[in-house]
Amino acid sequence: MTSAPAVLLLALAPALVAGHGDDAGVALKARKVLTCSWDGPQVVDDAVVLLRDGKIEKVGRAAEVGIPSSYAVIDYGDRWLAPGMVELHCHEAGASLYSFVNDLNDTVYLANPGMRASAAVEPGNHSMNMAVAGGVTTVLYIPGSGSNIGGQGVLLKTAFDTYAKKLVRDPGSLKVAQWGNPESWGPGVGMAFENWNTRNTFKRGIEYAKAWKRHADGAGPEPPRDVQFDVWRDLYAEQIAVSTHTQMYQVVLMTITMIRGELKMPVFLDHSTIGGWLTGALAKEMGVPAIVGPRSADTVSRGMINWQRNRHEGFRGVAAGYQERGHDMIGFNTDSPVIPQEELSLNAAMGARYGMTDEHMQIVRGLTIVPARTAKIDHRVGSLEAGKDADILVVTGHPADPRTSVEAVWVNGESVYDAERDGRRW
C-alpha cells in the first residue's frame, strides 16, 4: 500500500520548510486535487499545486502548469490533495475542558463577553499534534458552556510552537451557549432567563459598538473603553461572528430569530443537534450556517433524557435533517475533547451514513470551505486556490472515509507532518 511517493518525500522533506522568503517554491504533484473552492471547479485530476511564501501560488492540471526550474518537485503519485480541515468547535488548543485545571470555564458572571480563550492556548500540545495528524489544520478554540456567554474564541492553526505563528484571528468568535450547560451556573437559570440574559447583554454590547461607530464617523464623542463589550465592535462591523452552542428545536429557533433576526448579528449554529435541524429552512433563509456535531444523529429516548419530547420520528441524521430542509451551509464539528480532535472527518462520515448526500462534495466542503466561510476566514483557508494559505493534506482517498490515511500535512507552506518521516500518529 504505502509506496514510492512516500519514499520520495522522505528523501526530500527535511529540506522543505518550504517556500519562505528567498527560498524557491515547491511544486506538489498528485493524481487528484479537491479544491473545495466556493464556486469554481471542485476537482482537478493529474494536478500540480505550486507553493511559495507560505501561500498557494497556482493550482492546475500538470500538463498546463509550468513548474519553474528553481522549484523543488514532490510527486505524490496516486495520492489526493485536499484543503486542511477547519474545526469550529474545539476546546483542546490549550487548557482542556477535561483537564484538572479547567481554564476554559471562568464562569464569573452569567455572561462573560470580555474573557478570551487566547489566554489559555498551549502551542504544541498533544491534542493539537493529533489534530494535525488527523488533517485538522485550523480550529476555533472556544470557552466552555458553563455560562451563557463564555467569552471570545480564537482562530488558530493547529501546527506550530508559538502563539504568534498559530494565530489566524483573535477574536475568532463570541461564544454563546444557549441552554444545555449554563443552567448549572446557579438557581433560576433556565431557557427563559438565558434568552433574556443573551438579549440584554447583546443590546448593551451593540449600543457600545454603535457609540464607537458614531465616534469613528465623527458624529459623537469618544466613549469610555469597556473591555467587557469591546468584542461587539468586531461583531457590529461583521468582522467576526457569534458561535452558538445551541441545540433542540426551540433553542435553535431562538438563536436564529433573536441573534440574527432581532439583534442582526452574524451568527452560526455550532453544535446544533437534538432536533435543531427542524429549523433548517429558516436557518437557510436567514443566512445562519449550521456546523453540526458532536452528535451525528438524534435518537429517541424515553428515559430521563427525552430529547425528542415524544416525537416519534425515530433515529435521524442531524446533517441530513438540515440538508433535507434545503440548507446548503452545513459543516461538522467535534466539540473536542468530547470527540477527539483528530476524528473530525469521522463525524462527516457519520453524516453521510445517516443520510447526508455527497453528490456535490458537500461532505468534504463541510470539513473545509463551509466552516472557513462561516468563520469569515475563507480568504485564507478552506480551499486550494491561488493566494490562500498553503494548508494541504496528502491523503490516500476521500477524506471522510476512515480507511483513508493522512500521509502528510502542509501548513503555511511548511511540511508540518509526514507519517513516513515523523512516525504515524493517527
Next chain:
Amino acid sequence: MVAPVHIRIATLLGALASSGLAAERVRDAGAPGVEAGLAIRCAKALVVSADLLALDDARLLVRDGRIESVGRAAELPVPAGYEELDLGSAWVMPGLVDLHSHVAGSFDINGAVYQTNTGLRVKTSVVPGNARLERGLAGGVTTILFIPGSATAMGGEGVLLKTAGRVFEEMLVRDPGSLKLAQADNPKGWGWGMGRLTINWQIRDTLRRGLAYAKRWAAFEAGSEAEPALDPQWEVFRALLARRAQVSAHTQAYQVVAMTVRQVVAEAGLPLYIDHGTFDGFLAAEYAESLDVPAILGPRSMSSQNKGRGIDHDGRFLGVAAEYQRRGHSRIGFNTDAPIVPQEELALQSAMGVRYGFDDSEGGTILGLTLRPAQAAGIDDRVGSLERGKDADLVVLGGHPSDPRHAVELVFVEGRLVYDASQGRIW
C-alpha cells in the same frame, strides 16, 4: 463523488411497509418452517466463498432459514411461490461475526474464583434482545462469541450466539463456544504474585490436567478404559480435544502471543485462535501462521511505542492488521472487545485496519468480518458466507461494509427480517 444509495432503499422499504401485508410477507418468507421462500435481488452480493468474493447483479434464494441458492439474477429464475425483494443498487453480504464480545447479557462475567476457572459458563448471564445486542444487529453483526472477562488466566467457557432471537435457544449457535484464556495484563489483578510467569505456569498446568481428563473420556468412549468420574471443571476439554471448540486467547504482546501459540498448540495440541491480537503480537505472526493459528485482531488497530512494555518500533506507529498481513498471515479477522469498542462498530475496526496499511485489494476486510472468524471458530458450516445450505444471515447495505458512510438498511437472521432501518434506525 458517490451518492449514498440508502435513501432510495429506505424509500423502497418504506413503501413496502406502508402496505402491511407485503412487508409481512417479506419479513418471514424465508424463515424456518414457513412454506414460502424469499428471492432477493441486489446489485452486488458479497459471496465470500473460497473461490468467489463478490457477484454483481445477483439473486439469492432463501428458504426455511437457509440460503438455497446464489447466482446471477439472469441465470437464477424465481421459483413459484417465492416472495420477491428487489434491493436495487444495494449490496447484500453475510452477517458479520465478532469473536470477542462481552455484551450478550449482564456484565456478570468475571467469576474470578480461582486463577483458572475452566468450569464457569458465561451463558448463565445471557440477556436476549438487550440494547447492546440490538445495536450490534443494526451494525450488521449477527453472530458473536460471548466470552467471560479477563480477570483470570482462564475465565471459563464462551458461547457462540446469534445477536437476534428472543430466547437463548433461538440465539444459540454452539455451546461451548470456546475456552477463554487471558494472558498478561488483566489477570494480574487477581492477586499478588500473578505475573506473566505464574499465568504461564497456571495455563500449562491447567491444560495438562484438563487434557488428561479428556483423554480418559476418549479412551472410555473407545472402549479401552473404565468410565471416569465426571468433573464439571474439566468437561470443556472433551470438546477441545474433539476439536468441537477452540481456545480463544486474549493475548497481545509479542512474547505473550508466542507463548500462547507454543503452550496451547505446539505443546497441548489444542485448537487455538488469537483473539484480541494487539500491540506487537504481530511479531509472532509467522509462528502463528506456521501452526495454522488464526489472528482475530482488535480492539486496538495500531501498535505504538511503549517502552514500559518493551515495545519498540523505532518511534513508529504500526497497523496491527497490516503487520500480521505483511508477515504472511492468512487468517486475519477483526474483533471489538465490546463494550470496549461498541458492538455495532465492528466494521469500523476493519476500516481502521486499512487506514493503518492493511491491503484490502483482495477483500481482506470483508473476509476478516465474515468468513475468517467463522472459520476460526469452526462455524463456517453455518455462517460467514453466502453459500447454499448456510444460515440466511444477510446484511443489506449501501456499499462497502468497511466504509461507515454506508449504513446497514436491513438485517435478516435465519431468513427472518430482524432489523429494518426504515422502521427506526438505531445505528
